[in-house]
Structure formats: C-alpha cells, structure tokens
Amino acid sequence: QKEVEQNSGPLSVPEGAIASLNCTYSDRGSQSFFWYRQYSGKSPELIMSIYSNGDKEDGRFTAQLNKASQYVSLLIRDSQPSDSATYLCAVGSGGYQKVTFGTGTKLQVIP
Amino acid sequence: DGGITQSPKYLFRKEGQNVTLSCEQNLNHDAMYWYRQDPGQGLRLIYYSQIVNDFQKGDIAEGYSVSREKKESFPLTVTSAQKNPTAFYLCASSMSNGYTFGSGTRLTVV
Numbered sequence: 001q002k003e004v005e006q007n008s009g010p011l012s013v014p015e016g017a018i019a020s021l022n023c024t025y026s027d028r029g030s031q032s033f034f035w036y037r038q039y040s041g042k043s044p045e046l047i048m049s050i051y052s053n054g055d056k057e058d059g060r061f062t063a064q065l066n067k068a069s070q071y072v073s074l075l076i077r078d079s080q081p082s083d084s085a086t087y088l089c090a091v092g093s094g095g096y097q098k099v100t101f102g103t104g105t106k107l108q109v110i111p
Numbered sequence: 112d113g114g115i116t117q118s119p120k121y122l123f124r125k126e127g128q129n130v131t132l133s134c135e136q137n138l139n140h141d142a143m144y145w146y147r148q149d150p151g152q153g154l155r156l157i158y159y160s161q162i163v164n165d166f167q168k169g170d171i172a173e174g175y176s177v178s179r180e181k182k183e184s185f186p187l188t189v190t191s192a193q194k195n196p197t198a199f200y201l202c203a204s205s206m207s208n209g210y211t212f213g214s215g216t217r218l219t220v221v
Contacts, residue, residue, distance in 0.1 A: 103153035
C-alpha cells in the first residue's frame, strides 16, 4: 500500500511568518509530487508541482523535494490569513498521474 | 473557460436508492477520476479512466459504478450496495501536470 504521511496539525503561524509543511512518502518509484490547497467545504486547488530534487519557487511558495529521504515540503513566505486552509500533499507514479493523497495539514495564520 | 462541472452540488439519497453524480470536463483531458473525501481521511480513489470506454477500480470501488462513453463525461453511480455513502465526492481530470478538480457533490443519506 503506497502511503503519503502528513501531520494533521493544526499548524499555527503568525501573519508574516514562514509556514513550513512537510510530507513523507513510501513509494521510492514516485515521480511526481504535488501540493494542493483546500479551503473548508471547497475542492482542492493545485498550487505547486515538483518532479526533480531541489527547490521550486512560485511567488510566496517554495516546494522542496528530496527523493533520497522520500520527503517533500512546502514553504509559504509572508503568510497571510487567506492562506489558512488544509494543504494536501499528493504523490504520483506511473502514467496519467494517478496519485495518492495525504490526509492534509491544517494551517492557521493568526493576524 | 475550461473546467470541470459537477452536479448536483448537494444530493440526498434514500435507503435502497441508486443515485448518479454528473461530471463533465471541457479541458480535453484524457484521464478522469472519482474521489471520495470523508472528514479526517483525505481523498480516496473510487474509479479512474484513462481513455474512453475503459476504466479501472480504485481503492474503494465496492458499491459504485462508472461509465466513460464520451471523453468529456465520467458519471458515477452510487448504488444501494454502498452502505455508508455520505461523503464529499470529487471528480478530477488530468493531462500531464496534476489534477483539476470539480467543485464537488455533497451526498447525504436521509
């Protein structure tokens, strides 16, 4: 059974701080890694994808991947109250991106 | 605008009744998926389809059925065999870079 593990939180950070969200996965053959943001009662929204080791930056978001450690993280700089949501880590292997989702980390940004 | 449309947004099912959830996409994506989300359990894969007229069971397919007669459409039927169907159902499609999700259908048994 392929597993994706996340701390359920809540992770509370003050406004303007850096939020760090972490995820580990069990399948060493995984090739694609995604972070989704899900507001309460809404559907997930893709915010970052990463496929190779290292960092990938997009605005205030940075995804980090370490395949040797089977670890992927998401950093949110200058956190805003609007970033308060559940963040889902998803890991894919094989064609057509059939992915396995973690249970999500709830982030609370305190004004 | 391209996207995925799920309907209805809310659905109520009586005991012993089959219900069908609609999912339509105009993104020209080959692959489509159905997930179920329960509180605190994340997303679990019900069925997926990589091409028209072909689909595969996911991790929790029992009590569900699907069809893929057109590239744009991937309806999900929740049958009376599904004993605990109350959940948030999400349809998604993909090409090469992650999923695009519909807005979801919230199904409740009454």
